[in-house]
Amino acid sequence: MTESNRRILLRARPEGRVGPEHFETVDEAPPSPRPGEALLRNRFVSLDPYMRGRMSAAKSYSAPVEIGAVMEGQSVAQVVEDPTGRFGAGDWVLGGAGWQRFSAVPAAGLRKLDPGAAPVTTALGVLGMPGTTAWVGVTEIASPRPGETFVVSAASGAVGGVAGQIAGRMGARVVGIAGGPEKCAFVREELGFPECVDHRAPDFADRLAAACPEGIDSYFENVGGAVQRAVFPLLNDFARVAFCGMVAEYNDAEPAPGPNLMALVRKRLKLQGFIVRDHPRAFADWPRIGGAWLREGALKYREDRVQGLENAPEAFAGLLAGRNFGKLIVEVT
Amino acid sequence: MTESNRRILLRARPEGRVGPEHFETVDEAPPSPRPGEALLRNRFVSLDPYMRGRMSAAKSYSAPVEIGAVMEGQSVAQVVEDPTGRFGAGDWVLGGAGWQRFSAVPAAGLRKLDPGAAPVTTALGVLGMPGTTAWVGVTEIASPRPGETFVVSAASGAVGGVAGQIAGRMGARVVGIAGGPEKCAFVREELGFPECVDHRAPDFADRLAAACPEGIDSYFENVGGAVQRAVFPLLNDFARVAFCGMVAEYNDAEPAPGPNLMALVRKRLKLQGFIVRDHPRAFADWPRIGGAWLREGALKYREDRVQGLENAPEAFAGLLAGRNFGKLIVEVT
Numbered sequence: 001m002t003e004s005n006r007r008i009l010l011r012a013r014p015e016g017r018v019g020p021e022h023f024e025t026v027d028e029a030p031p032s033p034r035p036g037e038a039l040l041r042n043r044f045v046s047l048d049p050y051m052r053g054r055m056s057a058a059k060s061y062s063a064p065v066e067i068g069a070v071m072e073g074q075s076v077a078q079v080v081e082d083p084t085g086r087f088g089a090g091d092w093v094l095g096g097a098g099w100q101r102f103s104a105v106p107a108a109g110l111r112k113l114d115p116g117a118a119p120v121t122t123a124l125g126v127l128g129m130p131g132t133t134a135w136v137g138v139t140e141i142a143s144p145r146p147g148e149t150f151v152v153s154a155a156s157g158a159v160g161g162v163a164g165q166i167a168g169r170m171g172a173r174v175v176g177i178a179g180g181p182e183k184c185a186f187v188r189e190e191l192g193f194p195e196c197v198d199h200r201a202p203d204f205a206d207r208l209a210a211a212c213p214e215g216i217d218s219y220f221e222n223v224g225g226a227v228q229r230a231v232f233p234l235l236n237d238f239a240r241v242a243f244c245g246m247v248a249e250y251n252d253a254e255p256a257p258g259p260n261l262m263a264l265v266r267k268r269l270k271l272q273g274f275i276v277r278d279h280p281r282a283f284a285d286w287p288r289i290g291g292a293w294l295r296e297g298a299l300k301y302r303e304d305r306v307q308g309l310e311n312a313p314e315a316f317a318g319l320l321a322g323r324n325f326g327k328l329i330v331e332v333t
Numbered sequence: 334m335t336e337s338n339r340r341i342l343l344r345a346r347p348e349g350r351v352g353p354e355h356f357e358t359v360d361e362a363p364p365s366p367r368p369g370e371a372l373l374r375n376r377f378v379s380l381d382p383y384m385r386g387r388m389s390a391a392k393s394y395s396a397p398v399e400i401g402a403v404m405e406g407q408s409v410a411q412v413v414e415d416p417t418g419r420f421g422a423g424d425w426v427l428g429g430a431g432w433q434r435f436s437a438v439p440a441a442g443l444r445k446l447d448p449g450a451a452p453v454t455t456a457l458g459v460l461g462m463p464g465t466t467a468w469v470g471v472t473e474i475a476s477p478r479p480g481e482t483f484v485v486s487a488a489s490g491a492v493g494g495v496a497g498q499i500a501g502r503m504g505a506r507v508v509g510i511a512g513g514p515e516k517c518a519f520v521r522e523e524l525g526f527p528e529c530v531d532h533r534a535p536d537f538a539d540r541l542a543a544a545c546p547e548g549i550d551s552y553f554e555n556v557g558g559a560v561q562r563a564v565f566p567l568l569n570d571f572a573r574v575a576f577c578g579m580v581a582e583y584n585d586a587e588p589a590p591g592p593n594l595m596a597l598v599r600k601r602l603k604l605q606g607f608i609v610r611d612h613p614r615a616f617a618d619w620p621r622i623g624g625a626w627l628r629e630g631a632l633k634y635r636e637d638r639v640q641g642l643e644n645a646p647e648a649f650a651g652l653l654a655g656r657n658f659g660k661l662i663v664e665v666t
Contacts, residue, residue: 053599060599061570061599061600061601224594224595228594237394243594243597243598244598245598246594246595246598249593249595255593255595256593257590257591257592257593258590258591258592258593258594259590259591259594260582260588260589260590260591261557261561261576261579261591261592261604261606262557262579262582262588263606264576264604264605264606265576265577265578265579265606265607265608266386266393266394266606267394267606268394268605268606268607268608268611269604269605269606270603270604270605270606271594271597271602271603271604271605272597272601272602272603272604272605273594273596273597273598273599273600273601273602273603274598274601275598275601278601
């Protein structure tokens, strides 16, 4: 084996904005599998906004990555060797192998992928954790009904794009919010949302109101910040807000104040946060349902691929700033 | 008939704090019933925080009281005459007759009260709209489970006192929040909550944390403001917050910012507002269930009675400032 194990380690915890200085790239010898483990060669590593939380020591729903440890993340890999006999060399698998070229992980925790059924990277995006997140937030919390207005922020992203398509299948009128004319055009033309509003426009709040002449009945929150402030006054009585994330605020050293909550009573609103891993059934339901839509050509997605692990830190910083365009994936060269 | 019809009219819309200057007391001749109406002599008029919303022209779930119109509100009355024949003279009824001594109202909208079954004023409080509000918020939103910690603010009030007792019957450990040592003593000793924390104490937030050593699993919000700010950091993962009202903020001319909502995702919180009239079934369920508890001596309540309609404006201003102690009722002299 001639390739080194390139690995991206957490060097320091960011106080505010994440930058390359918080990471360290090292080249080591590939690991040797211990009993029960398979040796993997990662092909694609997923970059997702939740990883910002793992970089902080603040209390959250998962333990932070330790300083000096490899950054966590899901990957699509090929098996180099599996002494347990579960997998053959060259098999494609999905696992949580981190930002590194090689990893030795428990073979029992890997899921085999069929490259003939769907492109393997869909297991990281549209049919994977992000798509399943969209499925849970839309069907269990936002609960759009036919004829209602459903709004989703980060609409060109890995979660938002799927959320809007699911809501559209449920009969809602879907309005996306995305950053910049290019993303908005993609959301309208490729994803097929009837409207998409550019949150970078100076008159964004007015445009959003114009795009939602009958108000907003459900909102899928990925962004927070100024987008959230524009959405809240438009919420109708009995509106539901699914809180998936607030990526615009992940780099804030101090949390900004939120909206006054009196409107919750006046309008009988429901605001509910969720984390996809609390919904294990969805990990069986969504790949089956979404996989069928994908094969019919009825589910669209876009990937934003970055070449080389050494470029993962900058790509991740860009993800938090909205510079990605579609599901961000690092191709491990 | 020698008594005048004393009436309290809305004179001006308050911009901030409500005071007597926003009301006008007039004495007029009693009305004559039109076809379908009964003439009532009000005995008890209910004062409730929601009436603050009716004084404002701001968009809300109900139309505002017009300037120069009588203040709205429920009352317990005796029938003077009912040309429709539904009720006899002297019958006790519950209706929405407003802040006035006499009213002529559609007889079909009145509910007959049995003074032998429960004190008639319970129809305005513990078994009426406030008690039913508690029932809905606890059983449909806060959903306390045995062994969990349930917190309720305005715990000595008409809604809060009942909410805590219902949560206690559901097996939760109930912690009240009330203003001042006298109210806290009542909540502990009379209502039987194991803990009650005085929100006027300078170290209120620390005391609340100490009273909730395992955090807060569900919260019944009546108050907002500083109480809300102390409660939010203590919410556990998967906590539910029933937003019934935010009386501490009703007089605010400008809404204060609320909490940052990132915790909704991190802790998978549910915040949900409600208005009791959206839950018609509860108006049948709660008087039956609560009435049985009351007859067993298992449901406690306290009334704060004010004599004379002319004192209603000051009493109402006191209600918004937390100066009442129990369900506030005006005895119509």
